[in-house]
Amino acid sequence: MTSYQAAVIGENLDAFAKAHPDISVDIVWHSGGDAHDYLLGEGRGKVDVYWSPSVRNFLEFKQRGLLSHLDIDRSGLPGRIGKQNISDPDGFFEAAEIVGYGLALNPGYLERAGLAAPTDWTDLARPEYAGHITIPVPSRVIFAGVITEIILQSHGWQNGWSLLAQIAANASLHDARGEETIAAVVKGDKGIALTIDFLASQAIAKGAPLRFVYPRANAFEPANIAIPVEAPERDAALEFVRFILSDEGQRLLAHSDLRRLAIRPSVYRDLPADYVNPWVLPGIADHTFDDPLLIRREDLNKALYDKLIYEPRERLAPLWADLRRIESRPKLLAEVRAVYDEARAHLTAVPVGEDEALRLAPGFAGRRRDGKGASPEAVAAEAAWAQAVAANIDSAASAIARAQAVEKRI
Amino acid sequence: MMRRISRLAAATVLTLACAGTARAGTLDQAAGAFTVPDAGEEAFAQPAPALPKDAWEDFREGRALFRQVWVIPPARDDLNVVGLGPVYNDTSCVGCHVRNGRGAAPASADQPMHGMLVRLSLPGAGPHGAPVPDPNYGDQLNDHAIPGVPPEGTARIAYDERVVAFADGASVTLRVPHLTIGDLRFGALGEGVMTSPRVAQPVFGDGLLEAVTEADIVTNAARQAVPGSPIHGHVNRVWNVAEGRVTVGRFGWKANQPSLAQQVAGAGNGDMGLTSPLFPTKNCAPAQTACLAAPRGPQPELSAARLSAIVTYLMGLGVPARRDAGTPAVQHGEALFAALGCVQCHTATWVTGPLPAFPAASGQTIHPYTDFLLHDMGPGLADGRPDYLAGPAEWRTPPLWGVGLAQRVNPAASFLHDGRARSLTEAILWHGGEAENAQAAFTRLPKVDRDDLLAFLNSL
Numbered sequence: 001m002t003s004y005q006a007a008v009i010g011e012n013l014d015a016f017a018k019a020h021p022d023i024s025v026d027i028v029w030h031s032g033g034d035a036h037d038y039l040l041g042e043g044r045g046k047v048d049v050y051w052s053p054s055v056r057n058f059l060e061f062k063q064r065g066l067l068s069h070l071d072i073d074r075s076g077l078p079g080r081i082g083k084q085n086i087s088d089p090d091g092f093f094e095a096a097e098i099v100g101y102g103l104a105l106n107p108g109y110l111e112r113a114g115l116a117a118p119t120d121w122t123d124l125a126r127p128e129y130a131g132h133i134t135i136p137v138p139s140r141v142i143f144a145g146v147i148t149e150i151i152l153q154s155h156g157w158q159n160g161w162s163l164l165a166q167i168a169a170n171a172s173l174h175d176a177r178g179e180e181t182i183a184a185v186v187k188g189d190k191g192i193a194l195t196i197d198f199l200a201s202q203a204i205a206k207g208a209p210l211r212f213v214y215p216r217a218n219a220f221e222p223a224n225i226a227i228p229v230e231a232p233e234r235d236a237a238l239e240f241v242r243f244i245l246s247d248e249g250q251r252l253l254a255h256s257d258l259r260r261l262a263i264r265p266s267v268y269r270d271l272p273a274d275y276v277n278p279w280v281l282p283g284i285a286d287h288t289f290d291d292p293l294l295i296r297r298e299d300l301n302k303a304l305y306d307k308l309i310y311e312p313r314e315r316l317a318p319l320w321a322d323l324r325r326i327e328s329r330p331k332l333l334a335e336v337r338a339v340y341d342e343a344r345a346h347l348t349a350v351p352v353g354e355d356e357a358l359r360l361a362p363g364f365a366g367r368r369r370d371g372k373g374a375s376p377e378a379v380a381a382e383a384a385w386a387q388a389v390a391a392n393i394d395s396a397a398s399a400i401a402r403a404q405a406v407e408k409r410i
Numbered sequence: 411m412m413r414r415i416s417r418l419a420a421a422t423v424l425t426l427a428c429a430g431t432a433r434a435g436t437l438d439q440a441a442g443a444f445t446v447p448d449a450g451e452e453a454f455a456q457p458a459p460a461l462p463k464d465a466w467e468d469f470r471e472g473r474a475l476f477r478q479v480w481v482i483p484p485a486r487d488d489l490n491v492v493g494l495g496p497v498y499n500d501t502s503c504v505g506c507h508v509r510n511g512r513g514a515a516p517a518s519a520d521q522p523m524h525g526m527l528v529r530l531s532l533p534g535a536g537p538h539g540a541p542v543p544d545p546n547y548g549d550q551l552n553d554h555a556i557p558g559v560p561p562e563g564t565a566r567i568a569y570d571e572r573v574v575a576f577a578d579g580a581s582v583t584l585r586v587p588h589l590t591i592g593d594l595r596f597g598a599l600g601e602g603v604m605t606s607p608r609v610a611q612p613v614f615g616d617g618l619l620e621a622v623t624e625a626d627i628v629t630n631a632a633r634q635a636v637p638g639s640p641i642h643g644h645v646n647r648v649w650n651v652a653e654g655r656v657t658v659g660r661f662g663w664k665a666n667q668p669s670l671a672q673q674v675a676g677a678g679n680g681d682m683g684l685t686s687p688l689f690p691t692k693n694c695a696p697a698q699t700a701c702l703a704a705p706r707g708p709q710p711e712l713s714a715a716r717l718s719a720i721v722t723y724l725m726g727l728g729v730p731a732r733r734d735a736g737t738p739a740v741q742h743g744e745a746l747f748a749a750l751g752c753v754q755c756h757t758a759t760w761v762t763g764p765l766p767a768f769p770a771a772s773g774q775t776i777h778p779y780t781d782f783l784l785h786d787m788g789p790g791l792a793d794g795r796p797d798y799l800a801g802p803a804e805w806r807t808p809p810l811w812g813v814g815l816a817q818r819v820n821p822a823a824s825f826l827h828d829g830r831a832r833s834l835t836e837a838i839l840w841h842g843g844e845a846e847n848a849q850a851a852f853t854r855l856p857k858v859d860r861d862d863l864l865a866f867l868n869s870l
Contacts (some may be wrong), residue, residue, distance in 0.1 A: 006479050006502035009511075014524060014822075021520040026554050026561075027501050028493070033487040040465065042484060042705075046557035153797075177470060206450055229639035
């Protein structure tokens with residue numbers, strides 16, 4: 001059972017079939033929520049291997065005793081990158097690949113626009129990048145939730161949301177299909193896209209004029225592989241797992257349709273020189289990311305992003321444009337500066353504190369993109385956030401009008 | 411010296427051959443406003459420049475569905491893609507149509523089929539002349555199944571080798587396929603069962619092919635029906651489910667599908683087990699009780715809207731522009747292609763007619779190199795399995811546009827209906843029947859000319 005699309009699993013299945021012609025593989029495809037329900041219900045005793053990018057499911061399946069201990073040789077499999085666990089320390093599931101997050105850049109575009117290439121998330125909030133960025137909306141594009149959490153974990157709750165609001169103020173919000181998040185930079189309509197690494201790497205492998213930058217604060221999210229306790233073909237399942245984790249299986253990740261990061265550091269010496277080796281990225285020894293925290297509040301974060309940034313985007317845009325105009329002045333009078341700071345504070349204010357958010361988070365589990373599926377308390381919280389954000393926007397508009405009036409008077 | 415002499419000879423025949431072809435103007439633009447300047451591995455997956463803005467959302471939706479691995483019920487998150495199986499050949503469209511290109515035959519008998527399937531039928535004809543399905547296995551062998559349901563069986567292909575010599579002493583080894591069906595779960599195949607292995611075909615340009623009018627296809631067939639001519643293609647006439655009548659077949663290896671929508675819905679039903687408005691019944695034969703009892707998703711699984719989106723996606727795909735069309739080798743190869751008579755079936759140029767379902771495809775001058783007609787290709791390629799009016803040795807002339815990129819898009823891609831040909835040279839050498847003269851003429855060409863002919867094909 002997997003949630004990988006056909007293009008991703010095809011190379012692996014073909015190679016496995018060649019290596020093990022005696023084993024036939026049937027794919028049961030389920031994305032995270034349905035895979036969860038299937039393995040707990042209809043699919044009990046029917047699944048030999050679960051192979052998917054869904055840390056949440058693997059942790060729960062392990063906790064419920066649904067996974068068997070993986071009897072594999074773990075030499076060459078670090079199980080963690082920096083301080084972030086990518087495999088189960090107890091050996092019930094293993095990372096089969098990892099992906100990172102960052103900035104897909106169109107160097108030609110940036111050069112034409114006279115912009116330096118950004119290297120960190122904070123760079124994207126600078127005024128000169130306004131209009132040159134595209135970012136995915138977490139409630140619409142699954143991996144955007146990880147980017148949100150990276151920024152929250154690295155900058156803290158209040159500052160993180162403030163930074164997210166400022167980046168969004170510079171950007172077009174991409175609310176369509178995830179795989180199209182980099183289309184605008186490939187075409188040269190934008191210079192920077194926040195994205196998951198393999199989308200950019202695949203495009204680069206196929207000739208797109210892009211470069212990809214991994215900001216220091218990052219997450220290397222695993223796809224894991226495990227064998228359910230009730231797997232009917234345990235021996236064949238083990239062969240499959242061993243193949244996926246083998247040097248041969250890991251080298252397949254460099255295929256232009258995949259471009260994921262191998263979890264065996266040793267295979268990078270066989271990959272092209274420009275292939276990113278995450279184990280040698282600067283600062284990787286200190287890298288950390290709290291996956292359980294991501295899982296705990298991911299659905300809440302999506303809702304909060306919707307209320308704070310996505311839904312009021314049409315009201316926010318002209319206000320941020322006014323702010324950008326004001327801040328581009330060479331000198332600001334103290335009186336204007338004070339009002340300007342007040343407006344900025346309103347536009348970046350977060351309507352809920354971190355502790356309260358964590359308390360509310362379970363009620364958001366299962367919230368769908370249309371906002372349904374959340375608990376009544378979560379629905380009420382969302383409504384309150386929307387009100388608070390609207391009030392903040394009103395206050396910001398009022399402050400900006402005052403700043404403009406002061407400027408006019410002068 | 412040899413190269414110069416052969417070019418002069420070709421220049422002479424070029425003059426003669428062009429007089430009999432329908433092509434006009436430059437052939438660099440393979441498909442009018444649907445031509446895309448892409449020669450990379452995603453060349454068959456690009457939206458056409460002519461794709462209208464109001465079709466983009468459907469195009470995107472169709473693209474996602476075409477790439478989607480379908481889901482078995484029950485499901486709550488992915489209700490739009492529930493319905494795989496219970497028996498099937500692959501889990502997604504792109505699983506067989508790799509990057510929208512052709513599939514591949516397995517390299518040896520120990521490899522499973524991936525990107526191909528085996529058609530089945532019994533002697534005789536069903537309603538409207540359709541093949542008679544096997545009572546226990548239907549009209550194709552489904553070698554995969556969802557958990558709890560047995561797959562129907564397995565199909566393997568082994569190869570003998572046959573050497574074909576050129577007049578200049580060079581030779582090529584051809585693979586002669588032998589199909590074996592085993593592990594049958596529902597008893598023996600029916601008496602006199604006929605089998606036909608098929609690889610998946612490329613899917614780009616199909617909207618343009620649908621826009622060629624039936625009248626033009628029929629007129630071209632009449633033009634070929636010259637007494638004494640070795641080339642005498644004819645149309646297939648097949649049951650059009652949506653229209654409830656027999657119409658000209660134009661898609662599939664034996665032109666047994668009349669429309670792109672029926673081709674998609676038919677493949678969805680036969681290959682993946684999806685019900686649709688055109689094929690509302692699961693592909694479970696009566697003996698397959700677990701298949702019949704398996705849980706179902708919301709019906710139809712491929713709704714009219716989603717079927718329409720896939721059709722829009724396929725109709726909106728561009729056709730790769732030709733490469734190197736102006737080089738002497740390619741131009742010489744093109745002349746040889748005409749002189750050898752290849753163009754008599756691989757008709758270069760058509761002008762599309764009105765296509766109300768996708769008006770952008772109308773009025774385009776296209777160069778698909780097909781005549782849509784069925785031709786006797788001789789005993790070497792015969793599958794012995796008729797399909798409507800298609801005889802046991804007859805095959806539709808497959809379009810050649812994009813053929814030069816086939817193995818760039820899918821390095822494992824192979825040619826002809828069962829993928830036996832590993833190269834275009836092998837494919838040409840398998841031509842027989844009505845194409846026997848052209849094949850024989852090819853074997854008499856010196857290597858430089860054969861290379862130029864291949865350079866032309868690789869420019870498509």
